[in-house]
Amino acid sequence: MKIAFFYKSEEVKKILENRLLEHEIVFFEEKLTIENVNKVKDFEAISIFVDSEINKNIIDNLPNLKFIATRSTGFDHIDCEYASRKGIKVSNVPVYGSSTVAEFTFALLLNLSRKINEANKQLKEGGNFEIDPNLEGFDLDGKILGVIGTGKIGKNVIRIAKAFNMKVLAYDVCHDDVFAKENDFLYKTFEEVITNSDVITLHAPCTKDNHHLINKESILKMKRGVYIINTARGELIDLEALLFGIDEGIVGGVGLDVIEGERNFKKGDKLSLFNKKNVVITPHVAFYSREAVERIANTTIENIKAFISGNPTNLVK
């Protein structure tokens, strides 16, 4: 089978090549777009990450395509409905980094709560050891953490939060009452979670129902000074509403690994969010640990082999 991998890592290239020897594999360093789709016109399978948007237009330009292996958990970057109509199967990597992303969630939160970026900058750029009042942070101990989405990642976030002695309130469309009892937290309505939390962290997938789940209306209900962390999908937060919340002083701090519209950003683009105080943004790297990358490569290989053998695994609906 002719498989195109849109992937940069040399190390992972070797793993993939060695384990898919019987297939013709071609690597592309860039993401798949309408500009380069011609290069893979005759390919039967593609493996992509969330930066490649697989819409109707791309699919229509790939007449031989039978299989898409996304190296991610989320699959909102693929028009799965249209792919299915065209007889194209899509598989994802459902579990690889539940603790990886949960750890990163706390990396963002601790960075904000203890002003690590600012302190680092003050010392490295200014050689300044003074205890500047701007570096005063706050304790997580005793604070209320609102967790939106208590799936694999949300659950690990709750476990970590409990170790910090945070109180947890959670919202999910499905409840895991056994887990809630074991970990001593309560499920509440969305409104109760967002109005009572000191920190809100998002771990729900991006679906049609929860697009802009955090919007102006919900921000207006939040505690003044609330911190918002998003390592799930940018489209869960209305960016304009978030800027409004920051400017109005409702939102005290923001940690984002994902931003609405991130796929369309060009290198060098500057967002108005970049200049805001108490905002830490990273370029969708919460998944990116050595261990998780290896797990992703292994599952992707298994998905490709399973598809070829006629018993596909991890198919998304």
Ligand code: NAI
């Ligand atoms: P999961 O499928 O285990 O859990 C998602 C949870 O969200 C489920 O419990 C589901 O019932 C709940 N949910 C669905 N719709 C909801 C809504 N409208 N409101 C509240 N809860 C809702 O998924 P997992 O592994 O925990 O991942 C969560 C999301 O994190 C993924 O969908 C993906 O978008 C994102 N992600 C981001 C990464 C990054 O590098 N930044 C890496 C991996 C995942």
